[in-house]
Amino acid sequence: MRESEAGAWSPADPVEVGLAEALRRAMLHAATPRAIDGAGCLLLDADCSLRYVTASGTPAEALEVAEELCVEGPCHEAFAGEDVMYADIQNESRWERLSMLLSASPIRTVIGVPIVLDGRSIGALNAYSALPHEWQDADFQGLHESARTIADLVQQALDLHLDEQGDELTGQLRAALRHRDRLSSAAELVMHSTGLDRAAAMLRLRQVAAASDQPTIDIADQVLARGRLPSLTDVATNAAEVRRTRREMARLALTDPLTGLANRALFLDHLEQAIARAQRTGHHPAVVFIDLDRFKTVNDSLGHEAGDEVLRAVAVRLQEVVRGQDTVARLGGDEFAVLCDAPTRPEVAEQLAARIARTVAEPISVTPQVPGSTPGHDHRVTVRASVGLATVGGEHPIRATDLLRDADMAMYDAKAEGGGRVRLFTDEVRETGHRRMHLELVLRALLDDVDGGPPHEDVAKSFRLVYQPIVTLDTGRIVGVEALVRANHADLGQIGAEELISAAENTGLIAPLGHALLVQACEAAVGWRGLPGAEDIVLAVNVSPVQLSDPGFVRTVSAVLARSGLPADRLCLELTESRLLESAGTTLDTLFELRRLGVHLTLDDFGTGYSSLSYLSQLPVTRLKLDRGFVTGLSTGANANAVARAVVSLGRSLGLETVAEGIETTEQARRLREIDCEFAQGYLFSQPVEGDQIPDLLGMGVLSVEGRDRP
Ligand code: C2E
Ligand code: MG
Ligand code: MG
Numbered sequence: 001m002r003e004s005e006a007g008a009w010s011p012a013d014p015v016e017v018g019l020a021e022a023l024r025r026a027m028l029h030a031a032t033p034r035a036i037d038g039a040g041c042l043l044l045d046a047d048c049s050l051r052y053v054t055a056s057g058t059p060a061e062a063l064e065v066a067e068e069l070c071v072e073g074p075c076h077e078a079f080a081g082e083d084v085m086y087a088d089i090q091n092e093s094r095w096e097r098l099s100m101l102l103s104a105s106p107i108r109t110v111i112g113v114p115i116v117l118d119g120r121s122i123g124a125l126n127a128y129s130a131l132p133h134e135w136q137d138a139d140f141q142g143l144h145e146s147a148r149t150i151a152d153l154v155q156q157a158l159d160l161h162l163d164e165q166g167d168e169l170t171g172q173l174r175a176a177l178r179h180r181d182r183l184s185s186a187a188e189l190v191m192h193s194t195g196l197d198r199a200a201a202m203l204r205l206r207q208v209a210a211a212s213d214q215p216t217i218d219i220a221d222q223v224l225a226r227g228r229l230p231s232l233t234d235v236a237t238n239a240a241e242v243r244r245t246r247r248e249m250a251r252l253a254l255t256d257p258l259t260g261l262a263n264r265a266l267f268l269d270h271l272e273q274a275i276a277r278a279q280r281t282g283h284h285p286a287v288v289f290i291d292l293d294r295f296k297t298v299n300d301s302l303g304h305e306a307g308d309e310v311l312r313a314v315a316v317r318l319q320e321v322v323r324g325q326d327t328v329a330r331l332g333g334d335e336f337a338v339l340c341d342a343p344t345r346p347e348v349a350e351q352l353a354a355r356i357a358r359t360v361a362e363p364i365s366v367t368p369q370v371p372g373s374t375p376g377h378d379h380r381v382t383v384r385a386s387v388g389l390a391t392v393g394g395e396h397p398i399r400a401t402d403l404l405r406d407a408d409m410a411m412y413d414a415k416a417e418g419g420g421r422v423r424l425f426t427d428e429v430r431e432t433g434h435r436r437m438h439l440e441l442v443l444r445a446l447l448d449d450v451d452g453g454p455p456h457e458d459v460a461k462s463f464r465l466v467y468q469p470i471v472t473l474d475t476g477r478i479v480g481v482e483a484l485v486r487a488n489h490a491d492l493g494q495i496g497a498e499e500l501i502s503a504a505e506n507t508g509l510i511a512p513l514g515h516a517l518l519v520q521a522c523e524a525a526v527g528w529r530g531l532p533g534a535e536d537i538v539l540a541v542n543v544s545p546v547q548l549s550d551p552g553f554v555r556t557v558s559a560v561l562a563r564s565g566l567p568a569d570r571l572c573l574e575l576t577e578s579r580l581l582e583s584a585g586t587t588l589d590t591l592f593e594l595r596r597l598g599v600h601l602t603l604d605d606f607g608t609g610y611s612s613l614s615y616l617s618q619l620p621v622t623r624l625k626l627d628r629g630f631v632t633g634l635s636t637g638a639n640a641n642a643v644a645r646a647v648v649s650l651g652r653s654l655g656l657e658t659v660a661e662g663i664e665t666t667e668q669a670r671r672l673r674e675i676d677c678e679f680a681q682g683y684l685f686s687q688p689v690e691g692d693q694i695p696d697l698l699g700m701g702v703l704s705v706e707g708r709d710r711p
Helices: 019-034 058-070 074-079 096-101 137-165 167-178 180-192 195-211 214-225 232-236 239-254 264-281 295-302 304-321 346-360 400-416 427-450 457-462 497-506 510-528 553-564 577-597 613-618 628-635 638-653 666-674 691-700
Strands: 038-044 050-055 084-086 109-117 120-129 286-292 327-332 335-340 364-366 379-381 385-391 422-424 463-472 478-489 493-495 538-543 571-576 600-606 623-626 657-660
Touching: 019 038, 019 050, 019 120, 019 137, 038 058, 038 074, 038 137, 050 058, 050 074, 050 120, 058 074, 058 096, 058 120, 074 084, 074 109, 074 120, 096 264, 109 137, 120 137, 239 264, 264 327, 264 335, 264 400, 286 304, 286 346, 286 400, 295 304, 295 379, 304 327, 304 335, 304 346, 304 364, 304 379, 335 346, 346 385, 346 422, 385 400, 400 422, 400 427, 427 497, 427 510, 463 510, 463 691, 478 497, 478 510, 478 691, 497 510, 510 538, 510 553, 510 691, 538 600, 553 571, 553 577, 571 577, 577 600, 623 638, 628 638, 628 666, 638 657, 638 666
Parallel strands: 385 422, 478 538, 538 571, 571 600, 600 623, 623 657
Antiparallel strands: 038 050, 038 120, 084 109, 109 120, 286 335, 286 385, 327 335, 364 379, 463 478, 478 493
């Protein structure tokens, strides 16, 4: 700003340009000369809440209005009297609602200072930057200067008003305050005056009180404490205009632009009201939490616009199955929620949840946008949903956010059980949910400082690998070992591989964890080289699709191989078939790069996904692993027999090796041998064992193949 370069900025005269304009200019001045992106302020309103007043531009305005709506944020904290600073406001866990409202805004880092008039905080001023910003003392000093300017401007406007209309009022106040016993009537006077009169009366009361004796000050404070503060926002702004902006911002801030449904903030607001009403009426409001299953595949295979069409269609269907008083919201991504308001019987909500699951699962027509699809030809997709239900019950009051979280936990269980189903929130769901959250916290604490860096010693100690031999089915000779993760925790006890991996994926910690495990496994395998029977065993390590979609993954693998000294063709990475499609686009290139390194690739749990033949034939994998489910069914189900036979012959025709996993009985082994399955793994041969037992197993050379010769 030019004025500031000349060092000659002075606030505009509020009498001349109006206070609103004077404040707006002060705000521009607060932002521009410091090369930060914006500033905005909130001031106290008559009802004691902080209200948006003015900002330097749209994002700052959005921040202030969001703070007003959510009743939380840096301004609210600075208002308490302290300077505040937040490095990443969108990921600040203390403000759930605010961060959500700002998720589309460029605002990242924010500082805030109080605005003080007559020794009292009357509001707060924020400055923000869209990029990481090293805030300096000078930034705070500058912001304090602006806060003082704002306080002066407000004072000027009030004085002006008093000069025009306040003489009589001031006289009455003085008279009232002269007599202690009439102090309360001074307070009354303040309370019964309205609008600007009250604002003026209030300030004057304080000024007069400050000049009088101690009890007077106490009374003035009491009046203030009763919440009858001047409506500074009325004084400070062109009220009508602000109300309009605020309404529009509120509308935008409370609805989801894609579907027009309520967003999370509005949903929580309705839910809070429903819960409050329920305490009087004995109703049972319920929350249905809906998460579409494998929605990402729709986006990846048909394009994002088709994905949006699906979301809009789901929104319409949800609105059709609820009643007028219910609220349907899109919480973000492919997550929806329905507030089933005031059913008197809990079964009503259960029926609604079941109806929702059914209606979502009906086919949806979309127009694919991906190259190769025929223009004008609609595509019918079927998406199923995992649905969780939580109801207000019992005597304990429950908060809206808690009820939503309960429904979310129930949904999570529905998803973990394969999706496409409804789960009711129960104590058991609570326990697994809490355990999961606990586990995620433990993981975060452990892995916080290793992200990207070399694996930390503590991490290696907390997770160990066990190894399960892979053998040739006809001779029982060990040809490889698969590394499987295990963990033990003082509070959580034994943590299974699937539980651990899913928690690591949820928290984004799978990359450092996967890295640590790969190092551990490769080092162990190098230790076994040269032992009798270990000449050509291959180490198999499971890899999560989340790891694969990390652009640095191939580099990580090649660095770990180089450092440990394990030849690339002694390593085989196992990828779960059903989850490979999750990151189909990026994954294919990665797989080819891994093959170029010389690493082998296995499609794990084969038969559970929906890989088409054409997709499969493009994949540079070297081995298929027949899912345990089919092996288990071998002795009983004709279907499993047919699938096993088909997988083995498919593998053969594509030139791939086939491993059957989870073999527990000699009967299963026999049937697999009949269909010429080459390799095997399962408790029949060996359980997963500790790394130090592997040399003995290798020394034996051959594992039990009993039953081999039975008919
Ligand atoms: P997976 O890769 O298909 O591993 C086979 C699972 O079946 C292992 O369970 C193994 O202990 C179990 N198993 C082996 N033989 C038998 C048998 O005869 N009968 C029965 N009932 N089970 C058998 P685990 O160790 O609990 O691992 C579960 C899954 O967790 C693995 O399935 C894999 O997808 C994942 N996982 C394990 N370790 C890791 C890891 O280090 N990284 C990643 N990303 N995933 C891992
Ligand atoms: Mg595996
Ligand atoms: Mg498997």
